[in-house]
Amino acid sequence: MCAVSDFDEIKLKREKMPKLIVVLPCYNEEEVLSTTIEELTPLMQSLIDSNKISQDSFLCFVDDGSRDKTWSIIEQFSLSNTMVRGLKLANNVGHQNALLAGLLSNKDRADIYISIDCDLQDDISVIPKMVELYVAGNEIVYGVRSSREVDTLFKRKSAEIFYDVQEAVGVDIIKNHADYRLISNRVLDALSKYQERNLYLRAMFPLIGFKSDVVYYQRKERLAGETKYPLKKMLSFAWDGITSFSTVPLKLITVLGATIFVVSMLISFWIIFIKIFTDQAVPGWASTTLPIYFIGGIQLLSVGIIGEYIGKIYAETKQRPRFIIDKTV
Numbered sequence: 001m002c003a004v005s006d007f008d009e010i011k012l013k014r015e016k017m018p019k020l021i022v023v024l025p026c027y028n029e030e031e032v033l034s035t036t037i038e039e040l041t042p043l044m045q046s047l048i049d050s051n052k053i054s055q056d057s058f059l060c061f062v063d064d065g066s067r068d069k070t071w072s073i074i075e076q077f078s079l080s081n082t083m084v085r086g087l088k089l090a091n092n093v094g095h096q097n098a099l100l101a102g103l104l105s106n107k108d109r110a111d112i113y114i115s116i117d118c119d120l121q122d123d124i125s126v127i128p129k130m131v132e133l134y135v136a137g138n139e140i141v142y143g144v145r146s147s148r149e150v151d152t153l154f155k156r157k158s159a160e161i162f163y164d165v166q167e168a169v170g171v172d173i174i175k176n177h178a179d180y181r182l183i184s185n186r187v188l189d190a191l192s193k194y195q196e197r198n199l200y201l202r203a204m205f206p207l208i209g210f211k212s213d214v215v216y217y218q219r220k221e222r223l224a225g226e227t228k229y230p231l232k233k234m235l236s237f238a239w240d241g242i243t244s245f246s247t248v249p250l251k252l253i254t255v256l257g258a259t260i261f262v263v264s265m266l267i268s269f270w271i272i273f274i275k276i277f278t279d280q281a282v283p284g285w286a287s288t289t290l291p292i293y294f295i296g297g298i299q300l301l302s303v304g305i306i307g308e309y310i311g312k313i314y315a316e317t318k319q320r321p322r323f324i325i326d327k328t329v
Helices: 006-015 033-049 070-080 095-104 124-135 153-167 184-189 201-208 231-245 247-275 284-316
Strands: 019-026 057-062 084-089 112-115 140-145 175-184 212-217 326-327
Touching: 006 175, 019 033, 019 095, 033 057, 033 070, 033 124, 033 247, 057 095, 057 175, 070 175, 070 212, 084 095, 095 112, 095 184, 095 201, 112 124, 112 184, 124 153, 124 175, 124 212, 153 231, 175 201, 247 284
Parallel strands: 019 057, 019 112, 057 084, 140 212
Antiparallel strands: 084 326, 112 175, 140 175
């Protein structure tokens, strides 16, 4: 009697109704949370009724240390809605860690997981398509925005620069993809082996590999409340992504050093020319002022970049927990 191979076992699981857990990080989302639950519940039920997912599939809301009524709303809905479950983190740990908490806390409890922001700006109507692509053999399905028409001109341009810079320094990411994706339990198991504290999940999943596909959708306007990613946070997030997955900034220091040497030589030749062939030279100005500002600025920039990497090494060596769960419902 032939033993069932790992491939055949995975195929058999896909042919059955997979169990789905939808993970939704929340931070001060009391204004939109009820609407989110009311929209997702019938979608999940329709997938169950059409035998696309199993009956024990559910929604997992992760309260990332909210200061409003987010957790009390989750608790209330969990009493009347069997699909609603929640994790309350002991402190605000940030979107990436909150998302990771929701995923890892449910590891091996489902076949597939979908992560999506609680404000539902990402279109939930493509979730059935995501499930279909998983059944077809994909381990990861990325939700990708088809356009950025709802964004302001500044946000569109800054997003383009963000992705261009990431690609330029060698970070492998899916353009116009945030954290709306489906992953299999197999992928989640691989993700759990990554122990870094400086999280940038958008680049970690392409790094893991496995067969993947894409679904395109149109992003909606936010229903209520304020965005949790203002410009300052977006810039910080982008910088974390670069320094966590690329050493190009360190290599740029070498390039800057070589460039400074070449420019300094050219300036030196120019100063000698002015001194010998004209009477316009100001004694002592060029040789004193230019090196101070030029070399000093580059040194500060270089020390700052090196400091960023040393800071990340420091955070990694402390091995502090990425999240602590306070309550569950």
